[in-house]
Amino acid sequence: MFVSYKWLQDYVDLTGVSANELAEKITKSGIEVEGVEILNEGIKGVVVGHVVERVQHPNADKLSKCQVDIGEGEPVQIICGAPNVAQGQKVAVAKVGAILPGNFKIKKAKLRGEESNGMICSLQELGMEGKIVPKEYSEGIFVFPADAEVGADALALLNRDDEVLELGLTPNRADCLSMLGVAYEVAAILGREVKLPETSLESLSEKATDYVKVVVEATEDNPLYVAKMIKNVKIGPSPLWMQTRLMSAGIRPHNNVVDITNYILLEYGQPLHAFDYDRLGSKEILVRRANDGEKFVTLDDVERTLTADHLVITNGTEPVALAGVMGGANSEVTSDTTTVLLEAAYFNGATVRKASKDHGLRSEASARFEKGVDPNRVRVAGERAAYLMAKYAGGEVLEGAAEVDTLTVEPAVVSVTLEKINRVLGTGLEMKDVEAIFDRLQFGVSVEGDTVTVTAPTRRGDIKIEEDLLEEVARLFGYDNIPKTLPIGSTTPGKLSEYQKKRRVVRAYLEGAGLYQAVTYSLTSEEKASQFAMEKRDFIRLAMPMSEDRSILRLSILPQLLEVLKYNSARQNDSLAVYETGNVFLSNGVDVLPEEKEHLAGAITGLWNNHSWQGEKKPVDFFVLKGILEGLFAKLGLTERVAYVQAQVEGMHPGRTAEIRLDGSKIGFAGQLHPSVQKDLDLKDTYVFELSLKAVLGVETEALQYQSIPRYPSITRDIALVVNRETVSGTLKDIIVKAGSPLLKEAYVFDLYEGDKMEEGKKSIAFSLKYVDPERTLTDEEVTKVHDRVLEALKEQAGAVLRG
Structure with missing residues (x-):
């Protein structure tokens, strides 16, 4: 709601309170003032001028040479390009030295060889938006009424010496969608009185009921309808003060009758509508629900198709207005109108909202009906509009009104x-x-x-x-002024639990490793619910699911992450790494709340590295995935406690899947999707993992200890072991580490051979072993002694012998 500071003073004495001070007080009382706009900010030197003479510019077809009296003695010559400039007009003139919006300074100039001492201004050049400028002046200069004083401040006459407060109203404060409503609010804040507008007038002996009869069929939608009659109206421009107030509120002036209805809309918050009585085609106003498929052309010349949900005002047969939203083109007030039927009514907000939404006609009137108008202002608003039409349109108001009143409103107690x-x-x-x-x-x-x-x-x-x-x-x-008190009693400062801290470490690490976080639905379909589940339990089905695809609580996060990969791959984003931390839901039986466990899952597909300049491309493989997990466990201090064991998991590749164990207990799995699953999802080779995050983060870990970089050289020995084909490298590594302790610091596989030169059922695995003592330089004899112990342990415990 835009509130003119000067207009507000008509109703409340604002002496001693500036616009900014008033905005502060209103905001502190609970209604936010979003801003105060000074309309003439940065503008000066604009006066009313009288065009004494206008002749064609000798050197330009579209320019006029004007002699303009600006109240400073001799007229000044101004070259003007406006098509509507004419002799005898009172116009806005920016004198030499004036400043217009945008810090545009007016100087003496020559246009096509003729001197120009100022500028005749349009309203747009004075800072007004084109959409609020009267149509007759939208393409040229503005013309003041003939009684405007030459040399007077043009900005004051245009009400640009005003300040406008923009109120950010919440839906419950519909009372402040009017100047009077704001006046009551301001009067309460300042402790002052409200001065109500003048409404008294002399009526003719003729009665409104002799001209029109009102019938309301839909009384629930329209419990009160008042029709007043005004005869002998002379259509013309409304007073300048009224036009400028409307423009300050963002409404374009049209003519005196239409402007008065809009003025009352702003003043009382009560929408009104003026019909051309002679174009109604009957002496009856019938308010009813529209017929399905009924056609109606609104004021914007658009044909609307109505339904039984819409309320219409009719002349007894055909619609003349869409109630509370917009009038009809068949009864609008025109320059030839002489008799006006003025509608003041109370319409049901929900009905108006339905019509407004269906037809995309959001208006100032519909907004007020939707939020609720004051039922006790309907009649007085109509009386005030009739008073203004008599005063500014020369109308003669008939006695009384034709009305239907079934409205019962009791004030709240x-x-x-x-x-x-x-x-x-x-x-x-x-x-x-x-x-x-x-x-x-x-x-x-x-x-x-x-x-x-x-x-x-x-x-x-x-x-x-x-x-x-x-x-x-x-x-x-x-x-x-409300007293401030501190809480009493002991308080515990908020902080993250150890579990929450570790979870943040996990997320930060994975994002640092190049994985994007995903957040997927906890609901899935029955088909996907059991896929990749680490614990098999009964499904938990929603009592009222939105769809079958979202009817079961998930037992695993992976199916949803694979849907993320599938969605991106279909859009040519086929190299992607994602992870998610979220709950899975494990059934505890019928009518018992499920157990919730937080899991961590990830999925990677496509290229892991792609350096086109170096010609290097590295597709994702099992060891990329395992490396990410090993880095995560190292970050959590669990490296020595985690083991990877070959496993079979439904939906996973039988030879490229490992079970992940923590202190010997299963906490998850990692590996490649089964080729058939990849094909169904239209994915390239895809590697996934899922862990019980609760199990990983819930274990106790020792405090972090740092080791200095060894000062002494290390000794490396490589060994190639011949073992049974079913023996896994992890078993051999465990034996090597245990037997070589404490001098053995590293052991890793660097070669595997299963060629035709090996015995049937055998394979060769090569390890690199690094021996080092942080306190001294090792001798060959010391290393040989430990190395022989390692080889002996391998032979005894795994039947491994050195390859010849």
């Missing part, structure tokens, strides 16, 4: 105790203080003992319960 007010707000208010606050709000108030009973006016439809009264007391008392 709410009670609250003083004890509760002080207890909730933490204040020490007395009853007289509370009474004074409600008196400032112009609420009816009565006191009985410790209880205050408030009768809220109908303009404040948001007052319904005790808490609403508490809010009114708090904001008018002043939030800054």
Whole structure:
């Protein structure tokens, strides 16, 4: 809601309170003022000028040479390019030295050889948006009324010496969608009175009911409809002050009758509509629901197809307006209109909202009906509009109105105790203080003992319960005045648990390793629910699933991550690494809450490295995946406690899958997807892992210990062992490490041979062993002694012999 500071002063005395101070007070009372716009900021030197003479520029077809009286003695010559400039006009003139928006300075100039001493301005050049400029001046300069004083401040006449407050209203404060509503709010804040607009007028002896009859079929949608008649109207421009107020609020002026209805919309918050009575085609107004498929052309010349959900105003047979939204082209006020039927009505907000949404017609009127208008302002708004039409359109108002009234509105009556007010707000208010606050709000108030009973006016439809009264007391008392107290008692500062800290370490490590975090649905289909599950349990089915694809709580994260890969691969993003930490849900039986366990899962496909300049491409393989996991376990201090054992997992490659064990207990698996699964998902070679994060992060780890870099040289020995084909390298490595301790520091596989030169059922595995003592230089004899012990242990425990 845009609120003109100068206009607001018509209703409330703002003496001693600037626009910025008022904005601060309104904001502190609970309605946010989003900004205060100074309309003439940065503009100066613009006056009213009188075009004494206008002739064609001798050297340009589209320029005019004008002699303009600006109230400083002799007229000045100004070259103007506006097509509508003419002799005798009163116009806005930016004098030499004036400054226009954008810091545009006016200087003496020569245009096509003719001197120009200033600039005749359009409204757009004075900072107004084109969409709010009257149509007749949208392509040229603005012309003031003939009685405008030459040399007067043009910005003041255009109401540009005003400041506009932009209120950010919440839906419950529909009362402030009008100048009067804001006036009541400001009066309560400042402790001042509200001055209501003039509405009294003399009516003709003729009665409105002699001209029109109102019938309402849909009384639930339209419980109150008032039709006033104004004769002998002369259509023309509305007064300049009214036009400028409308433009400050973002509304384009049209003519005096339409402008008055828009003015009342802003002043009272009550939408009105003016019909050309002579174009109605009958003496009846019938309000009804539209017929399905009924056609209607609105004011914007668009044909609308109506349904039975829409409320229409008709002339007894055909629609003339879409109630609360927009009038019809068949009855709009034109320059030839002489008799106006003025509609003031109360429409159901939900019905208006339905029509507005269906037809994409969001208007100032529909917005107010949707949020709720004051039912007790409907008639007075109509009277005020009739008064203005009589005053500024020369109309003659007929006595009374034709109406249908089935509206029953009772003001809300709410009670609250003083004890509760002080207890909730933490204040020490007395009853007289509370009474004074409600008196400032112009609420009816009565006191009985410790209880205050408030009768809220109908303009404040948001007052319904005790808490609403508490809010009114708090904001008018002043939030800054409410005492501040510190909590009493012992408090525990918030911090991350050890588990949460470790989980953050896991996420940071994986993202540092090049994996993207994914967040997928916990719900899946029955087909996918059991895939890759580390624990097989019954499904947990939702009682009311949205779809079959989202009906089962997941037992594994991997199926969802594979869907992520599939989705990206289909869009040519076929090199991708993702991970997710999330819960899986394990059934504990019928009617028992499931057990939730947090898992960590990852999936990698495509190229791991791609350095096109060096010509290097490395596709993902098992050892890339294992390397990521080994780095993670090293980060968590679990390297020595984790082992990888060849395993068979449904949906995984039978020869490229390992079970991951922590202290001998299974915590997950890693490996390549089975080729058939990859084919079904249309993926390249894809490697995945899933771990019980709860098991990994829940174990105790020793404090981190650092070791210095060895100062003494190491000795390396390589051995090639011949073993049975089924013997795995991990078993051999364990034997080597145990037997070579403490001098043996590293042992790793660097070769595997299973060629035709080996015995049947045998293979050769080559290890590189590094021996080092951090305190001294080892001798060959010391290393040989330990090395022989390693070879003996390999022979005894695994039947491994050196390859000849």
